[in-house]
Amino acid sequence: MPPMNFSAMSSFDPLPRAGSRRLLLAGCFLAAGFAAGAATVKGELMPVPASLQFNPGRLAVAGDFSVAWRGPVDPRLRDGLGRLLDAVEQRTGLTFAHTAAGGFAVAADAASAALVIECAGPGANVPALDEDESYTLEISPRQAVLRAPTATGALRGCATLQQLLQGDATGWFLPAVSISDRPRFPWRGLMIDVCRHWQPIEVIKRNLDGMALVKLNVLHLHLTENQGFRIESKKFPRLHEQGSDGHYFTQDQMREIIAYAAARGIRVVPEFDIPGHATAWVVGCPELASAPGPYVIERAWGVFDPVLDPTNPQVYDLLDGFLGEMAALFPDPYIHIGGDENNGVQWSANPHIQAFIRDHGLKDNAGLHAYFNSRVHAILAKYGKKLIGWDEILHPDLPAGSVIHSWRGPQGLADATARGFATVLSNGYYIDLCHPTWEHYLNDPVPPGSPLSVEQQKLVLGGEATMWSEWVTPETIDSRIWPRTAAIAERLWSPRGVRDTDDMYRRLALVSRRLEETGLAHESYLGPALRELAGDGASAADLRALRDFTDLLEPVKNYERGKQQPAANQFTPLTGLADCARPDSAAARQFAAAVDRLVRGSLADESVSSGVRASLADWKSLAQTLGSGLAVRSPRLHEAAPLVQALTVLAGVGEEALQVLASGRAPAPGWLPAELARLDQAAVPHAAVEFPVVAPLRLLVAAASLTDQRGKFSAEAWRAALQRIAFPPPGNTAAP
């Protein structure tokens, strides 16, 4: 997971179904517009249950809402119910009955209780990959009954209840519903890189709460990196003491995290990235490296040379001790050993290592890496643990039973499963790259028409959203994880046929509110951050304009930010416009939808174009407010000045296109390329942000260029023509 492998950038395709940036933008249009959706899902739930039927009526929720158990009671479930009731109290302002001792009161009579939970047994003590997470939920106007074979299944049902609760003018209620639910994949994860930017325990906890709400069940913690060694080792304290700037999880804290996760039915899989990505290991233990030290903690982003020396017996001594210690700390059977992006520089430069390769018949650096992995595999096996690692560990010598974590491309899954290895997919789920939600959502590990055989498909355990942390702090990380990861959670839980992007976005807005209620800051971080950018003198009108402006921006995608801010490193404050802009602008999506309605229908239809026109007028107005205000006065917003100018240009191009459309006459020759050029100019990213509204504007201009020929096209031909004009293949001229 080399979020910053610049050299590989042109060939690395983080999203298998998307090509160039332009096609991505076009894809947005297609997804929002012409693409046929699956059946719309009623209700608010995310992920959508395996089986869901709404019935007439509702179960009222008031202060007298009572709960009861039927059958055995598991402490984990009792706590889960307590969290559910607490969340409902906080949201509704209701106060449910409490006991004198302080907990929620449980009704003795299940028959008359508003909610009955019937759990067959506690299930595994520690959440496991093969845990039965199924449950059923029957809500009638009289009672809600949640049944599950395990406490984990019941916890999933509690998450569903939390999402089902609604309020309207008459009060709070649960809709009558019949749900029978179970996940599609057993491994549904979120990886958080706590190394490049340290993320303390409170960040982890609130993200665990968010994960529980959308039924994710694996927290993968990336604990060692060039930029930080983030776990306490009592056996080898030099590792964390010298490799972390004092920012690491103590073992007590890690136990707290593991317990917090287990209480929510979530496994914790630790990653210790070896043999590469190892600078922070060798700061305290330079003798383990493949080239002489000393080393300091890496502060920059990218792929670096320091790598453990697989020919050095001390390396295995340390790994045996360290992994044994970690095996005792982490109850999960899987330990992730990374294994990615070993660039081989230190190995190739070290004659002793090259001799070792020759002497042991290992062929090359890749062979040495496989040798290393098999040694590590043996250590893990000794401690009863299974090995998981990134794509690169796949090698003919990789011991059976290992799991391949695929990040590089769709082929990774195919290759690994072809050789009989179980896999977890992260390619297509790189949420740090700031792509829109729909791309992740449609990225199915086993899509319709998958080339994988049935046997191979069984080896696909699931997937993980990966949150690499070059560009996030504890203040901003939630806004990069959420709400988009909820859509990935749905992809991994819900039936394959659930893939209507419009409906996903509708439900995502609601689940985002529920996520906020768990304590996540993906929405609430923005107000203070924008006030900081605006500075002390900003008026309420200034702040509104800045908010509207920021809502039109997105952070640049893929690895573009590193190019925009090449000097940035671990010390750079991440409090700028790019940190306030959020992926997948809802305002831009709404604008694209309005443009889509316009260009699909009658081009001169004022009732449709008026919405587009109003948006353009808003842009001009806020650009004017900012251009003569904060972009001048606030030192933080000087970087916004060119963007404010670009927004004025974008609004102007849009207004010209609307004029042409309203006239119904062909524009003057040269108009189209001139407008597209203006858009190209305004689309150049600046301050690590960009305007996603450029794509719909290109379509608008394309439609205007053909305004007098609209009647000649079938719907399909029209779509194709607009695409060709708006997003011509490189080297082509923009003409129909």
Next chain:
Amino acid sequence: MPPMNFSAMSSFDPLPRAGSRRLLLAGCFLAAGFAAGAATVKGELMPVPASLQFNPGRLAVAGDFSVAWRGPVDPRLRDGLGRLLDAVEQRTGLTFAHTAAGGFAVAADAASAALVIECAGPGANVPALDEDESYTLEISPRQAVLRAPTATGALRGCATLQQLLQGDATGWFLPAVSISDRPRFPWRGLMIDVCRHWQPIEVIKRNLDGMALVKLNVLHLHLTENQGFRIESKKFPRLHEQGSDGHYFTQDQMREIIAYAAARGIRVVPEFDIPGHATAWVVGCPELASAPGPYVIERAWGVFDPVLDPTNPQVYDLLDGFLGEMAALFPDPYIHIGGDENNGVQWSANPHIQAFIRDHGLKDNAGLHAYFNSRVHAILAKYGKKLIGWDEILHPDLPAGSVIHSWRGPQGLADATARGFATVLSNGYYIDLCHPTWEHYLNDPVPPGSPLSVEQQKLVLGGEATMWSEWVTPETIDSRIWPRTAAIAERLWSPRGVRDTDDMYRRLALVSRRLEETGLAHESYLGPALRELAGDGASAADLRALRDFTDLLEPVKNYERGKQQPAANQFTPLTGLADCARPDSAAARQFAAAVDRLVRGSLADESVSSGVRASLADWKSLAQTLGSGLAVRSPRLHEAAPLVQALTVLAGVGEEALQVLASGRAPAPGWLPAELARLDQAAVPHAAVEFPVVAPLRLLVAAASLTDQRGKFSAEAWRAALQRIAFPPPGNTAAP
């Protein structure tokens, strides 16, 4: 401490300079309007330094800003400088030079550094009451030089630097200035009650950061109460295990808090409230109570009977062990033993205790309390600690050297100092009672014309803002502490003559921004809280109206909330309108100032009345938006409906008064009492909130009633006439 002594409510006057609620409101008018201010303070600093002179020019702050030490370097100061530079980086987006090891780089050459810190010595290891906190700061366009005799003094100077930093169109800078500063009082505290509602360590830490920014130096933690025992006792684990619902500070956490505070030059004074307020003590140790148990943790608010039994030797055994343990944990020489509101019920009902009083010649329950205190004093003395307690411990038998913490009224300070006891003032600083800032600000421990003798005045150590926690959660507590406590900090630090309320409010708005930057949530909690109240279906316009509406509200004052919500207890969610409304509404203050300008000048002056008219129109508009929208649709906002209606009435009354003023003609007979009655009606608190704009509206109506007689009054007579009409003494009719 007895924020909820309902029985004492009518006689307990939390703010010595204010009388009835009406007079309070009138006082607001006077403070904002006619009252003559002291000389306006230039600049942004709060507290205002003892000596401050701005000079021409500015010192630019850019990425090359360099710092250097002159003289010895204290680790505490190094950390403090790191925090300052970090805060500046976060705010400005600049990145200063770092070392490879990760810290900020320090320039070798002090002569050319932008900032030089010259600290004579480290000062006390642990912050102490007699610490020298003075510093000087000289900023020229070339260099800033901070000099201090101790690290604590230098830390105070760093807080000044943090507040001095400004940005404008040309960039970031420190204004050229000469400051020589030292505090007026050595004990400047904030008390946080972590018992009634538990406040975890992160709340304490961010409040310590806020305290440091405004130079407060004592964190007083109220650690035991009827509703919770919040400190781990390793000797008597029953105390915290059974008395806390699991919500307590471990000793490790407390050491972390103490170190965090010490790093900021802040003392931590623990309070163990005995012998009353003791329910949580006797849950685990019922044998210590003065009546047979068992006991459960108290959930309601008020004064309760459970009290330790001073005749029981076991009580002193436990206190000896427990206080010995705490004396080792807390380095500060003072231990607060509470001692307030012992209602004597259990003592009076216990024949054994009454016999003990007789046998020992103790006269009465008060004598027994004094006996108990002298025993506790001896225990503390054994462990090298001094005793501090609330007003009620003052008794002829109180051992010399104890400190009286005065909460009941101004007489407490006089009585205690007359008997030679040092004192700390909290009467007038009860920030939980939701009074406006100016009242606390003008509450001087030793005001001009103080009746205290010079010797007595020397015994006034300072004061403490007290944050009792019946009505606050970790989410809302900051909004009750800040920014008002910054004004109290200024009262306790700055020279007595600094008391211009207008200028205080101007600077308070700025320091509130700086406080927000430390991580305090007094502003940022509101957005999410209002979104919750509004519910899922709220539009942006709905939310804006709700925000504007909430900004016009204040929580009810004094102990009114308990009367409004009599069933509320520790389990009640605090997520309603009263929790979103904040004390000292800025919108209401601005409206009052506009009304003040209007009624002081020419009553028909349209240029002045137009602002008032615009506010009234805004109120009507937002009342309309909410009245037909959220107040109907959102179950959380049903409670707002009567308030929305009241706001319409208030706007209507205001508009009628403006019409009368514009006409210049006397209103019809009966108009005045009718309008005042409408205001009375609309002023009735509901949902534990009220409209502070009622007071200026009363003045507006009063002015309108005299519109044709304005010319007959001198300024002073006019003011008196309006006061008499707007706020007639009880039983009086409203006539001039």
